[in-house]
Amino acid sequence: MNSNKKAAKLVGALFILAAVTAVIGLNLYNPILKGPDYLIKGSEQANQVITGALMELILVVSAVGTATIMFPFLRKYNETIALWHVCFRFLEAIIITVGVISVLSLLTLSREYTAAGAPDIASFHASGTVLIAIHDWTFLLGPNFMLGINTMMYSYIFFKSKLVPRFIPILGMTGAALVFIAALLEMFGVIQQLSIWGALLSLPVAANEMILAVWLIFKGFNVSALAALSTKKNTFGSST
Template identity: 40%
Template sequence: MIPSRRLATAAGVCYLVTHVASIGGLALYGPVLGNPDFVVGPGPDGRVLLGALFEVVLALAVVGTAIALFPVVRRYGEGAAFGYLGLRTLEAAVIAVGIVSLLAMVTLRQNQGAGTDPAAARTVGRALLAVHDWTFLLGPNFVLGANTVLVAHLLYRSGLVPRFIAVLGLVGGPLIFASAIAVLLGLYGQLSAWGKLAAVPVFAWELALAFRLIFRGFRTPAAAGPLPVGGDPVPVPVGLPQV
């Protein structure tokens, strides 16, 4: 495979991994999320630790999507490409903070002694859960919405993927960002019906992009190509497969 084809496959696989890892981590965290009594009970430590591992994989895959796409999309807007790389890295960092908060709950539960005050332990547990909840809003919603708009814009103007896929990102990014604002202001819960509905377009965007990149790779842009800020025509990438 030519280098750009390998990058397309790597990006697509990373996008799929983010979905599998995020869903798996959320399922495994089920007994802990919303349950501050976890820190004073027997606790399913194994499930929480495995969920943390899933989210570590998630964070790495999030950065992986940006690393794989960056060398290709930077030809069509270097500033936006660097912005996408930086925001994806920030998203992964926020996810990592959420992981640490739940691992801290496991440590707190394991270190319960005879003299431990259960009420105080529950208070700390609630604080750690709050940290995780806020990181879940900031990373996979606010930051995700912003970086989705950047890369979808680059893919739209370059023609590297079919336009309908890029449009899904241009719609889904602002929508999930706006939904995050609504959650922040207390209009509805993040996991409410409205919150889940707002996440559908960006979910569809990432899946459509992943399958496109894995099975078809990038399209060859039009010969003229878009114009960067400097005004010189962008050269057509050599060796990209034509659809």
């Protein structure tokens, strides 16, 4: 029981860490992702950009951590969905990491641009546009598209298993559907990334993660639900 409580607290802490580092990282990227003079601002604010990359790497570790620590609990209800959740969370982490690489590559381009005596502005901007586009697409596919899939899977298991109060996974499944829809709308150009509509559609999934995190830290998983799942699993295992 103590190990279950510790695991729940760790999952909650990692959810909060992931959210905080994601917001900080995105804001620290502003000099190199925003404005027409990003090739100059990027190299001038290199340490800030690198710190932003480190924040996103912490986000990657946190995301993988939540999936792997929750896996033993989720598998008690449905091992297949639990395994899918781990795999898709890893895929989300990989996509975010590609975005980090694109930003660091853009920083290298910015340094080369400022170091060049008479740079070919057009070619530098062409390369910069490609790298920014890679980051934008990874930001859409990772923290939006894949996040919707991941949240739906673990929320479904939480709802069916009653490991946490059902209002939390209901919010989670609602938020998962909305952020997935937001990703599709952004992919087809209906709404813009980092728009008001995008923020509104993403708000429920963010609220779900924070509410779930706080619940797990202070309350943990439902002990009676865990016992029921373990009994069911043992009974099924002995019958087979």
